[in-house]
Amino acid sequence: MPHLKIIVVQDFRNIAFQELSFSPNVNCISGNNGEGKTNLMDAIYYLSMTKSAFPAPDRYNFRYGTEGFTIGGTYGMENGLESRFSIKVRDGEKKLVRDDKPCARMAEHIGTLPVVMVSPGDTALVSDSGEERRRLSNAVLSQMDPSYMAAVQAYNRLLAQRNKMLKEFSPDPALLDVLDSRMDSHAQLIYALRKQWADGLNPLVGEYYRLISGGGEGVSITYKSDLENASLSEILSRSRERDYALRYTCSGIQRDDFFFAMDGHPIRRAGSQGQQKSFLVALKFAQYELMKRSYGFAPMLLLDDVFDKLDWGRISNLIGMVAGADFGQIFITDTDKKRLSAIVDRLTEDRAYFNAAGGVFTKID
Numbered sequence: 001m002p003h004l005k006i007i008v009v010q011d012f013r014n015i016a017f018q019e020l021s022f023s024p025n026v027n028c029i030s031g032n033n034g035e036g037k038t039n040l041m042d043a044i045y046y047l048s049m050t051k052s053a054f055p056a057p058d059r060y061n062f063r064y065g066t067e068g069f070t071i072g073g074t075y076g077m078e079n080g081l082e083s084r085f086s087i088k089v090r091d092g093e094k095k096l097v098r099d100d101k102p103c104a105r106m107a108e109h110i111g112t113l114p115v116v117m118v119s120p121g122d123t124a125l126v127s128d129s130g131e132e133r134r135r136l137s138n139a140v141l142s143q144m145d146p147s148y149m150a151a152v153q154a155y156n157r158l159l160a161q162r163n164k165m166l167k168e169f170s171p172d173p174a175l176l177d178v179l180d181s182r183m184d185s186h187a188q189l190i191y192a193l194r195k196q197w198a199d200g201l202n203p204l205v206g207e208y209y210r211l212i213s214g215g216g217e218g219v220s221i222t223y224k225s226d227l228e229n230a231s232l233s234e235i236l237s238r239s240r241e242r243d244y245a246l247r248y249t250c251s252g253i254q255r256d257d258f259f260f261a262m263d264g265h266p267i268r269r270a271g272s273q274g275q276q277k278s279f280l281v282a283l284k285f286a287q288y289e290l291m292k293r294s295y296g297f298a299p300m301l302l303l304d305d306v307f308d309k310l311d312w313g314r315i316s317n318l319i320g321m322v323a324g325a326d327f328g329q330i331f332i333t334d335t336d337k338k339r340l341s342a343i344v345d346r347l348t349e350d351r352a353y354f355n356a357a358g359g360v361f362t363k364i365d
Helices: 037-049 120-127 130-144 146-166 173-213 232-238 240-246 273-295 312-324 337-344
Strands: 003-012 015-021 026-030 068-076 082-090 093-098 115-118 219-224 257-262 300-304 330-334 351-357 360-364
Touching (some): 003 037, 015 037, 015 360, 026 037, 026 337, 037 068, 037 082, 037 115, 037 130, 037 300, 115 273, 130 146, 146 173, 146 240, 173 219, 173 273, 330 337, 337 351
Parallel strands (some): 300 330
Antiparallel strands (some): 003 015, 068 082, 082 093, 219 257
16 A cells, blocks of 8 residues: 655645654644644645645645645555656646656546544534535545546536526527537536435444544435436436526536435534534545555555544544554644554554644654
8 A cells, every 4th residue: 555655845824844653553743723734734645636725825825925836746556566656736737757767747647645634623514515525436446446537527617618608698509509418428427426426425434533522422324416316417408597697507517516424414503513523534434444445555544633522532543543453654633742642653653753833743752
């Protein structure tokens, strides 16, 4: 399984320049809030996904006063060899290089270094719109199946063309028919893979939630899509008059959502902060398990401030789950170094500790 051996980060958020060597097992980063722990985790995520884990333009990742950033990493690959990857963002361009060879398309890299990240920002999956939940499904499925990413990209290009036509004074119905037909095949693939993913995820989320929370309430995920009962072409045909009036496409895959429930009620309303956090951690661990089954090896796991809002019993259950499963390389951040070491030292002797202060990371005993 790929694991990150060395990372070099320059001008990424508050990190001016840093080179770090990691354990192939567990890596712990401690420090106060605002010192750069999440920035380092996001740099690792960026090397895998060619973008931040957080929905913001790349310019917001530039260190103050700079015009770009560079992230490089040396990985031990599943074939036993090493590979070097680097991403440079500058002057509105993003360049990815693997072993000194430029990658023509970023999409070809997705899935090479599989990763799952759990962060405080995951609360948006519960509290915000369906766009956040679609973003999650896209991030996971793009790593697991290259055809999914290609279908999403093609669908979005055609959707943009269709919306542009609808803004015209008198759109050509024949051209809309052609676009609808071309969008349909991509939509069917996206729908099928999202449904398969949600169906596989649902029992795992329930199982992991019970392990973390100790039982009690039941949680579930339900996939909602306009394509449940008809093809996209049929849906768009029925809604065309409405699309004319609104001047944009109001039905389709871009409106898909995932309903998160606790005992049948929306978890956003029914769950406490601790229950919601437990659910989100369970969701990400279920995602991790499905990716592990798909790849045949464990992805990297980034646990950013995962202990926040979890009581000690839930933390113990979570760590016991990590210790008892076939996990790969893990990165954990926490504000409390003593708590972190008390937990991790019980798991393994193969671990590394780092302290974060002002964007500088120091390896400690």
